[in-house]
Amino acid sequence: MASAPSHANRRNAVRFDLLEDxxxxxxxxxxxxLQKELGxxxxxLDYLFAFPGKKIFEVIFTTTQHYESCLEKFEKKKSAPSFRRITISPLADIDLKTVHVMIFSERVRNQDVWTWMARYCEVINAMEVMDIDGIKTGTRRFQVRLIRRQGALQHLPNTIQLGAFRGSVFYPGQPKECRKCGSLDHLAAACTMDVxxxxxxxDHTTAHCPTPVKCNLCSSANHRFKDCPQAYSNRLKLSTLRSAVSLSQEVMSEIPDDDQAPIPHANQVQQGSWKLNxxxxxxxKVVSEFRVKLNHWLSLxxxxxxxxxxxxxxxxxxxxxxxxxGKRxxxxxxxxxxxxxxxxxxxxxxxxSGLMWQRI
Ligand SMILES: [Zn+2]
Ligand SMILES: [Zn+2]
Ligand SMILES: [Zn+2]
Structure with missing residues (x-):
């Protein structure tokens, strides 16, 4: 288990840095x-801390909503001349969420739930929830980092559908949306829209929809979930999986008991046209960071x-x-x-220009 970042409890806090002079x-x-430019x-504003040097400020907002709106406003204004030499960084890690996905069917594969989640956010951790007797409950718990676009958090849908199976997705701070029309103003029971x-x-009902049904795993319009190449059942059919199973067993048996995780050989991580540098x-540095990552991945x-x-x-x-x-x-x-x-x-x-070169 990774230790929590030290700023994990700093809700609604941002730091501003003034750059150059x-x-x-x-x-x-x-x-x-804050007041004039960002409105x-x-x-x-709950607190405003000014650190010595007139260059670093920390701002604590009274609510998460104000905090969020500050990030969005800054994102819109950041190229304006008055913001060119100012940076903002959130201190509260509210992008990190623990998400519960509840699907009451033993036929849904965890791999497919994972693939679906990875479409909307960065998956960090995942586990199946069991009761104290060790019986599975149908709930999967994910630790994720939500994605931001133009400073705005991209939330997960309230429901998940994989083929014929529906389930619910929930986490603290998730906006509740109408399952029928997607509106945030009401819930499905109160929905009057014929969507x-x-x-x-x-302008039409579901039965008369001219748009082809999209795959609800990868959102492609060319196939349905049961034919999705990313769906677990179809991936199983691929012969590559069989070799991957034996390969992974081979790798697993190579892992020693101590903390030293193995470093991959080039042929174990290559895929497609990509080759390990x-x-x-x-x-x-790369090797030690990879060991840390690998230990985390093993826990998944x-x-x-x-x-x-x-x-x-x-x-x-x-x-x-x-x-x-490689890019870095x-x-x-x-x-x-x-x-x-x-x-x-x-x-x-x-x-x-005829100057003497002294110090560059
Ligand atoms: Zn509605
Ligand atoms: Zn339609
Ligand atoms: Zn698909």
């Missing part, structure tokens, strides 16, 4: 930036019905991990090169 005193920041009224349940249009494995294994399903997911994660690292190192190298180039250019300019 920008400085403000507390009242100036409050009136000019925040004083009754929305097509397939495409949400008002072996030089990354020479980097101590019980959630999956088969080792092979877990392995499919882990291959994707390992691939993403190494691609991200490439970016670092590029920045270094740019810096050298700028230095050379400055040197050239100085010699050109």
């Amino acid at each position: 920008l400085q403000m005193d507390r009242l100036q920041f409050s009136r000019q930036i 925040i009224s004083t009754n929305q 097509c349940r397939n495409c949400k249009a008002l 072996i030089s990354l494995l020479q980097d101590e 294994k019980p959630f999956f019905n088969l080792a092979g399903e877990w392995w499919e997911e882990m291959k994707i994660r390992a691939k993403r991990f190494f691609i991200d690292w 190192t490439a970016k670092k190298r590029r920045l270094k090169l740019q810096k050298h180039k700028a230095k050379l250019q400055r040197f050239y300019m100085m010699s050109y």
Whole structure:
């Protein structure tokens, strides 16, 4: 279990940093930036901490709603001249949610619920909930990070449907929506709209919908859930899965009892045209971060019905991990090169204008 971040309990808190030579005193920041530019009224502000140096401010809002609206306003204004040298960072990790998905059918695969969840948010942890006698309850518990678009949290739907099976999705802070029409103003029992349940249009009923039914696992219009290539039952048919099962068993048996998790060989993480950049494995930092990740991924294994399903997911994660690292190192190298180039250019300019080169 990863330790909770130290700022986990800082609800409704954001930090502002003034960059470059920008400085403000507390009242100036409050009136000019918060109240005037961002349109925040004083009754929305619970605390305003001004740290020494006139460059760092922490703002605590009275409600989560005000906190959210501040993030959204800032996102809209951040390219304006007055905000060019100001950054904002949320201190409350309210993007992290514990989500319960309840489906009363033994025929729904955990893998499919996972795939469905990953469409809407970043899945961090998953487990099947059992009662104290160890009997499964039909509820899956996920730890997720919600996605933000233009500063606004993207919430999960209230219901999940996989083929013929429906279930409910809930977490603290989730907006309650009407199951029929998706409105946030009323619930399904009070809904007066005659909405097509397939495409949400008002001018026809579900039975007369001209839009083809979408796959409710991957939202493709070309097939239904039962034919979805991402659905577990169809993935099982793929021969690759069989080899993945034996491969994962092989890998599992290689894992020693101590904390030292194995480092993958190139052929174990490659998929499609992607190939592991072996030089990354020479980097101590990459290796130790990968070990931490792998230990976390190993803890997810019980959630999956088969080792092979877990392995499919882990291959994707390992691939993403190494691609991200590859990108990061490439970016670092590029920045270094740019810096050298700028230095050379400055040197050239100085010699050109007849100046003595002393210190660059
Ligand atoms: Zn409605
Ligand atoms: Zn329709
Ligand atoms: Zn599909």
